[in-house]
Amino acid sequence: xxxxxxxxxxVAKESGVSLTTVSLIINKNDQRISExxxxxxxxxIEKLSYTPSRLARGLPNRRANTLAILVPQLQNAFADxxxxxxxxxxxxxxxxxxxxxxxxVARRDYIxxxxxxxxxxxxxxxxxxxxxxxxxxxxxxxxxxxxxPLLVVNNHFSQWDLHHxxxxxxxxxxxxxxxxxxxxxxxxxxxxxxxxxxLTTRELTDAFxxxxxxxxxxxxxxxxxxxEFQVETAKLACDELLERxxxxxxxxxxxxxxxxxxxxSLRAQSKQPGKDVSIIGCDDIPVAALSDPPxxxxxxxxxxxxxxxxxxxxxxIETKSMDGRINKRIPVELVRRASTAxxx
Amino acid sequence: xxxxxxxxxxVAKESGVSLTTVSLIINKNDQRISExxxxxxxxxIEKLSYTPSRLARGLPNRRANTLAILVPQLQNAFADxxxxxxxxxxxxxxxxxxxxxxxxVARRDYIxxxxxxxxxxxxxxxxxxxxxxxxxxxxxxxxxxxxxPLLVVNNHFSQWDLHHxxxxxxxxxxxxxxxxxxxxxxxxxxxxxxxxxxLTTRELTDAFxxxxxxxxxxxxxxxxxxxEFQVETAKLACDELLERxxxxxxxxxxxxxxxxxxxxSLRAQSKQPGKDVSIIGCDDIPVAALSDPPxxxxxxxxxxxxxxxxxxxxxxIETKSMDGRINKRIPVELVRRASTAxxx
DNA sequence: GATTCGCAGTAAAATGTTTTACTGGAACGG
DNA sequence: CCGTTCCAGTAAAACATTTTACTGCGAATC
Numbered sequence: 001x002x003x004x005x006x007x008x009x010x011v012a013k014e015s016g017v018s019l020t021t022v023s024l025i026i027n028k029n030d031q032r033i034s035e036x037x038x039x040x041x042x043x044x045i046e047k048l049s050y051t052p053s054r055l056a057r058g059l060p061n062r063r064a065n066t067l068a069i070l071v072p073q074l075q076n077a078f079a080d081x082x083x084x085x086x087x088x089x090x091x092x093x094x095x096x097x098x099x100x101x102x103x104x105v106a107r108r109d110y111i112x113x114x115x116x117x118x119x120x121x122x123x124x125x126x127x128x129x130x131x132x133x134x135x136x137x138x139x140x141x142x143x144x145x146x147x148x149p150l151l152v153v154n155n156h157f158s159q160w161d162l163h164h165x166x167x168x169x170x171x172x173x174x175x176x177x178x179x180x181x182x183x184x185x186x187x188x189x190x191x192x193x194x195x196x197x198x199l200t201t202r203e204l205t206d207a208f209x210x211x212x213x214x215x216x217x218x219x220x221x222x223x224x225x226x227x228e229f230q231v232e233t234a235k236l237a238c239d240e241l242l243e244r245x246x247x248x249x250x251x252x253x254x255x256x257x258x259x260x261x262x263x264x265s266l267r268a269q270s271k272q273p274g275k276d277v278s279i280i281g282c283d284d285i286p287v288a289a290l291s292d293p294p295x296x297x298x299x300x301x302x303x304x305x306x307x308x309x310x311x312x313x314x315x316x317i318e319t320k321s322m323d324g325r326i327n328k329r330i331p332v333e334l335v336r337r338a339s340t341a342x343x344x
Numbered sequence: 345x346x347x348x349x350x351x352x353x354x355v356a357k358e359s360g361v362s363l364t365t366v367s368l369i370i371n372k373n374d375q376r377i378s379e380x381x382x383x384x385x386x387x388x389i390e391k392l393s394y395t396p397s398r399l400a401r402g403l404p405n406r407r408a409n410t411l412a413i414l415v416p417q418l419q420n421a422f423a424d425x426x427x428x429x430x431x432x433x434x435x436x437x438x439x440x441x442x443x444x445x446x447x448x449v450a451r452r453d454y455i456x457x458x459x460x461x462x463x464x465x466x467x468x469x470x471x472x473x474x475x476x477x478x479x480x481x482x483x484x485x486x487x488x489x490x491x492x493p494l495l496v497v498n499n500h501f502s503q504w505d506l507h508h509x510x511x512x513x514x515x516x517x518x519x520x521x522x523x524x525x526x527x528x529x530x531x532x533x534x535x536x537x538x539x540x541x542x543l544t545t546r547e548l549t550d551a552f553x554x555x556x557x558x559x560x561x562x563x564x565x566x567x568x569x570x571x572e573f574q575v576e577t578a579k580l581a582c583d584e585l586l587e588r589x590x591x592x593x594x595x596x597x598x599x600x601x602x603x604x605x606x607x608x609s610l611r612a613q614s615k616q617p618g619k620d621v622s623i624i625g626c627d628d629i630p631v632a633a634l635s636d637p638p639x640x641x642x643x644x645x646x647x648x649x650x651x652x653x654x655x656x657x658x659x660x661i662e663t664k665s666m667d668g669r670i671n672k673r674i675p676v677e678l679v680r681r682a683s684t685a686x687x688x
Numbered sequence: 689g690a691t692t693c694g695c696a697g698t699a700a701a702a703t704g705t706t707t708t709a710c711t712g713g714a715a716c717g718g
Numbered sequence: 719c720c721g722t723t724c725c726a727g728t729a730a731a732a733c734a735t736t737t738t739a740c741t742g743c744g745a746a747t748c
Contacts, residue, residue, distance in 0.1 A: 005465070007734055018698045023736060032696055054466045055408060056734030058399045059703045069447075076428045076630070084423030091449060100468060103413075103445045105435060121349070122398045123704095124444060286420070351704055362728045367706060376726060400704030403733045467734095 006048035015044035026052055058123065066100040067313060068125045070116060072132045073107045081285045082302060086131055086153055089306020097314055099126075106130075111139050120148055127313045129153050134197040149316050151326065153309045154302070155200050163316065163326035165309040169200045172298040173207025175334045176252045176280050179296070181215045184343040185250040185278060188212065189223040189241040191234050191262065193254040196226075201254050204282070208252055223248070227258045234261025235268075242269060249277060249343055256281035256288045256297055259339070263291065278340040293338035305330050350392035359388035370396055402467065410444040411657060412469040414460060416476045417451045425629045426646060430475055430497055433650020441658055443470075450474075455483050464492055471657045473497050478541040493660050495670065497653045498646070499544050507660065507670035509653040511644040513544045517551025519642055519678045520596045520624050525559045528687040529594040529622060532556065533567040533585040535578050535606065537598040540570075545598050548626070552596055567592070571602045578605025579612075586613060593621060593687055600625035600632045600641055603683070607635065622684040637682035649674050 008026075012019045017037060024033055025041050044050075058064045069087060071077045078084075091101050102125055104116070116139070119125045127149035133140065135157065143150045144160040152164040180188055190208060193201030209219050222244055227234040234253060238261060241248065253259040259281030263273045273279045274293040281288055281297035288295040312326045352370075356363045361381060368377055369385050388394075402408045413431060415421045422428075435445050446469055448460070460483070463469045471493035477484065479501065487494045488504040496508040524532055534552060537545030553563050566588055571578040578597060582605060585592065597603040603625030607617045617623045618637040625632055625641035632639040656670045 009734080019735080020698055020700095020737085021696090024697090027736080032694095034696065037696080051462060051465045053403075053406075053734055054468045055399055055402045055406075056467075056703090057736075059397075059403065059705090059734075060736040062399075062703080064399060066446075076425060076432070078422060078431045079425040079428030081420060081423040084420045087422045087447070088420070088449075091447065095449075095454075101447045102410075103431070103435065103447050105432075105439075110439075118395060121395045124398045353704080363705080364707085364728055364730095365726090368727090371706080378726065381726080397704055400733090401706075403704075403735090404706040406733080 006050040008050070008052065010048055011041065011044045011050050014048060015040045017041060062123050064100075064123055064126055065098060066102055066125050067094055067310070068102040068104050068116075068119055068128045070104045070106050070128055070130045072134075072137070073105050074132065077105070077132065082283070083131055085302035086306040086309075089303040089308075090129055090153075090310045091306075092303075093307040093310035093314075097310075099310075099314070104128075106137070111137075114139070114142075116150075117142070117148075126317050127151065129309055129313065133157075134194070135159075135199070136197050149313065151309055151313050151316070154305050155198060156327070157199060161325060163312070165305060165312055165326065165328040165330065166200060167300040167302075167305060168329045168332050169204040170207040172282055172300065172332045173204045173209075174211045175298055175332065176282070177208050177211035177215070179280065179334055179336070179340065180250050180252065180278065181212070181217065183250075183278065183340060186217050186343075187245060187248045187250070188217065188219055189225075189245065189248050189251045190219060191225055191227045191237045191241070191251060191253045191258050193229050194226060204254055227254065227261070229255055229257060231257050231261040231264070234258030235265045236261075238262040238265035239268075242266075242271075250280070250340070251277060252280050252282075254282055256283045256285045256295060259295055259297070260287070260291060263339075274339040274341055278343075280340055284335055288335075289337070291339075296337045296340040297335050299333045299335050301330060301332075350394040352394070352396065354392055355385065355388045355394050358392060359384045361385060406467050408444075408467055408470055409442060410446055410469050411438055411654070412446040412448050412460075412463055412472045414448045414450050414472055414474045416478075416481070417449050418476065421449070421476065426627070427475055429646035430650040430653075433647040433652075434473060434497075434654045435650075436647075437651045437654035437658075441654075443654075443658070448472075450481070455481075458483070458486075460494075461486070461492075470661050471495065473653055473657065477501075478538070479503070479543070480541050493657065495653055495657050495660070498649050499542060500671070501543060505669060507656070509649055509656055509670065509672040509674065510544060511646075511649060512673040512676050513548040514551040515673075516626055516642040516644065516676045517548045517553075518555045519676065520626070521552050521555035521559070523624065523640070523678055523680070523684065524594050524596065524622065525556070525561065527594075527622065527684060530561050530687075531589060531592045531594070532561065532563055533569075533589065533592050533595045534563060535569055535571045535581045535585070535595060535597045535602050537573050538570060548598055571598065571605070573599055573601060575601050575605040575608070578602030579609045580605075582606040582609035583612075586610075586615075594624070594684070595621060596624045596626075598626055600627045600629045600639060603639055603641070604631070604635060607683075618683040618685055622687075624684055628679055632679075633681070635683075640681045640684040641679050643677045643679050645674060645676075 008019055008022050011022050022041055025038055094101050129151050131153045133152050133155045140160055152162050154166050156164040156166050192205045195202045212219050225237040225240055227237045251262055253262055259279050262279050266273045266277055271277055281295050284297045284299035288297050352363055352366050355366050366385055369382055438445050473495050475497045477496050477499045484504055496506050498510050500508040500510050536549045539546045556563050569581040569584055571581045595606055597606055603623050606623050610617045610621055615621055625639050628641045628643035632641050
């Protein structure tokens with residue numbers, strides 16, 4: 001009971017080789033170690049139930065083998081399916097590669113103290129994922145064209161040169177437009193996201209409106225209302241749209257939550273979603289399939305966005321190559337359910 | 345441009361003192377350092393924009409200044425208000441004390457490989473919070489009466505001797521019973537949680553039934569149905585209860601989600617929750633106040649449970665005193681809203 | 689027979705802290 | 719004037735690894 005915990009020196013002594021040899025074996029860069037020696041060392045590791053210290057390991061090469069997920073301070077950010085799926089995707093991929101995940105909340109004073117930088121500078125973390133970024137997060141400027149490993153997940157920016165991985169929102173807008181056109185709709189409305197601060201939802205809107213125009217359907221500005229991505233605001237938005245055009249036949253909502261708000265609004269006016277008015281959502285969150293009627297929507301595989309973000313981040317860290325920024329688009333897919341129907 | 349990053353040695357050289365002095369100043373155990381020296385060192389730190397490396401700091405005393413949150417692998421565990429609030433509470437308190445939070449998911453193979461132990465053994469983490477624990481998590485036995493810093497958040501176990509911080513579920517059961525009695529109800533039912541695997545919800549049920557009995561109201565076994573904490577299963581449970589006793593006047597649900605399920609069930613049978621049948625929930629999640637009718641419920645401050653868990657954990661780590669287990673109960677509070685009414 | 693090469697492994701430096709035990713000198717009481 | 723105490727700080731060990739440059743040796747090559 002001399003020692004609490006075996007270290008690499010103990011293993012070396014036990015198996016009669018040098019530290020270096022043990023280290024090489026642990027790190028699997030061991031072409032040059034012969035099989036018998038290798039086996040002896042592995043036995044010693046087993047016997048002493050040795051685990052290399054992550055702390056000490058990170059020290060020489062300044063690697064923590066840890067990644068941070070930074071989320072904005074929202075009302076229960078951790079209780080949102082959207083963040084939940086992104087985080088799961090990142091986690092899964094990171095865990096598979098032996099990386100740990102650190103959780104960080106970008107509160108006001110967190111940003112003011114530049115703690116995200118500390119994280120990188122004190123070697124706590126090898127890279128940072130930023131979820132839920134908007135154009136109001138001015139501190140991102142610090143990463144503009146910098147070689148600091150920060151990756152924006154599911155949003156992107158034109159004013160700053162950053163790494164990002166995003167769903168193909170333009171394709172989503174086009175898919176939604178094509179679907180409604182195919183069903184014969186012409187009196188169409190759109191409940192958008194916060195277009196003033198999020199580029200992706202602007203792209204969604206632009207692509208949707210643009211594609212409708214290509215098909216000769218004009219969507220006037222007044223039939224586009226912003227909904228802040230929440231059920232309640234979307235309900236109000238939908239009320240407003242129905243007042244402006246009581247005969248509209250289809251609404252494209254920038255996310256599924258807002259589509260549920262539209263359902264509520266319609267019902268309150270004794271209209272049936274999917275029959276009287278076609279509703280198409282965006283995201284395909286789990287409740288979309290379970291809603292009544294089951295929702296037609298554009299599936300955005302957020303889990304995959306998270307996973308791909310993580311793969312890209314790891315590549316970034318390994319290679320340290322700064323030739324160009326990461327700029328990956330994840331494909332989307334229209335899911336036809338019962339909330340859209342041919343025009344009568 | 346000789347160096348990338350200043351270290352403590354650079355600071356020492358710059359300010360003409362020894363490493364030790366700098367270290368003492370950084371760690372604020374610096375009674376013995378004179379003010380002028382202190383100032384000189386702080387200036388040097390500023391000038392070189394020096395940040396101590398967390399990795400190197402942890403090495404000598406085997407402290408990572410990091411805590412892990414372990415959650416079970418559930419359908420979108422990260423997208424649940426319950427976990428969200430617990431995590432927020434833990435995070436807040438940890439951040440205030442300079443601790444980082446690591447996220448870990450207890451998947452099947454994660455448990456099999458005992459990675460939670462690795463976490464402690466390789467010094468990645470100074471302590472582990474386990475959320476969403478049930479009696480099916482047999483691996484907890486490993487921490488039974490052990491001095492490993494694992495803390496069970498918002499559940500507890502009688503079969504294993506572990507640290508825990510829990511809401512006072514017994515008090516919640518009593519409060520709910522008292523409230524219904526006060527309103528004159530006698531035909532009462534209960535939709536319970538997964539009583540087979542979670543002790544806290546058994547306590548809730550027992551306290552509720554016990555208190556009713558004290559007031560002379562007998563709740564038969566058949567009027568208690570389990571609901572697995574989900575909206576859908578609770579709806580079915582409620583259907584069943586209404587079939588068994590169409591004249592029941594009140595239902596106590598073991599959480600708010602299930603109370604919402606009960607709302608649905610009642611409405612489907614053209615009964616008005618809060619008028620025809622009083623419903624009382626448990627948790628006071630945000631939607632409870634927003635539901636229709638606003639829900640009477642027992643508030644469980646999960647944020648506070650998380651925060652207190654973290655405080656206890658830090659105490660555990662600091663003192664390393666194993667005289668007794670942590671066993672803290674967080675008080676609950678009845679919130680009267682419109683889903684309960686005096687019997688007619 | 690000298691030179692080169694590859695093999696299997698090692699010595700030692702480097703990574704950046706904390707902490708314990710020490711030191712030289714000044715003040716101070718007897 | 720001597721011993722003690724205090725002050726302000728320091729030297730050096732410890733923490734656990736990775737990595738670079740090296741070494742001895744036998745085999746192949748010229």
